[in-house]
Amino acid sequence: MAVTAVKSENLEHAVTLINKAATNGAQLIILPECFNSPYDTTCFPKYAESIPGPTSDILAQTANDNNVYIIGGSIPEIDNGEVYNTCPVFSPSGKLLTKHRKMHLVDINVPGKIRFREADSLSPGCDFTTFDTPYCKVGIGVCYDLRFPELAHIYGEMGCKFLVYPGAFNMTTGPSHMEPLLRARAVDNEVYVALVSGARNETASYVAWGHSTVxxxxxxxxxxxxxxxxxxxxxxxxxxxxxxxxxxxxLSQKRTDMYSTVVKRK
Ligand SMILES: O=C(O)CCC(=O)C(=O)O
Structure with missing residues (x-):
């Protein structure tokens, strides 16, 4: 999805795309990371809203109208003065099933190429996020969360067969890292993995790699x-x-007598 700086345009456009995907038979529809706001740390506090709130109300209605699951990419969420990069999930009847607050915040500095630090305006989430569908259990991460194999492994242990990451890799890391990371998480945990990105906008402050992949x-x-x-x-x-x-x-051959991945806080 191409994202602009105008929130109302982004929402209208997301609804049009969801309607189209549903008409073409999609049963679970995934939007990209930061689909209602530019992916820019200075924008997050300005665009932030609560969940439930105006954007999630529109997604809930659209899920209900089309009788589809919607994994609502992510939006800047404000709660108690903290801003999160949050993915809301809706049932086919329009119920907000859960929301995932990005657990691992991007903090990268590749000299001469890219410097991006989400903690300049965001706080990290502290919850694992899964939901059940009639097809299988689904686990949610947001973009940078993909780089941390422990999260995917824990979702596998929790019974997920499909891991979904709304994302926005960039022109520096995307070409080399995105596909190998997706394939590694899939093979390591024997699960389906999807990353859904915004379309590339060469004039944006953060230029997305695109290449949404399953x-x-x-x-x-x-x-x-x-x-x-x-x-x-x-x-x-x-x-x-x-x-x-x-x-x-x-998965059953792991030497858990020698090592393990442990959840320390839920
Ligand atoms: O991991 C990366 O290379 C980029 C991640 C990112 O930009 C994001 O988490 O949105």
Whole structure:
């Protein structure tokens, strides 16, 4: 999705795209990170709103109108004076099922290329976020969360078969890192993984890599795109997760007598 600096335009456009995807048969629809605001630390506090709030009300209504799950990308959320990068999730009846506040905030400095520090205006979330669908359990991260294998592993342990990351990789890290990270999380945990990005806008302060992609539990790229706005469609088969786990039972072969990944705070 192409995102502009005008929140109302972004909301209207997101609804149009969701309606189109639903008309074409999508049952679970994912928006990109920061779809109602520019991805810019100076914008987050200005665009922030509560969840539930105006943007989430529109997504709830759109989920209900189309009878689809919506993973609402992310929006800057304000709560108690703190601003979070938050992904709200809606059921086909328009219920706010859960929300994921980005747990790992971006703090990168590649000299001469990119410096971005979300903590300049955001606070990190401290919750694991999963929800059940009739198809399978789904785990949510937001972009930089993808770089931390522990989160994906814990979601796998919690029973998720599909991990979804609204994201916005950039022109420095995206070309080298995004696809390998998606494929690694998928193969490590034998799950489907999707990352949904905003379209590239060369005039934005942060230029997104784009390339929204879905990877299978076997590590294959099932659906992807270039950097311009489009809807990427993909069939997810939760039974295939079980098949891969039977063929390669690595999850039960972990040497948990020697090491483990432990949840310290829920
Ligand atoms: O991990 C990266 O390289 C970029 C991450 C990012 O920009 C984000 O979390 O939105």
């Amino acid at each position: 990877v299978s539990p076997w590590g294959d790229v099932l659906a992807t795109t270039e950097h311009l706005e489009t809807i990427v469609y993909c069939d997810i088969d939760p039974d295939f997760v079980d098949k891969v786990r039977t063929h390669l039972p690595i």
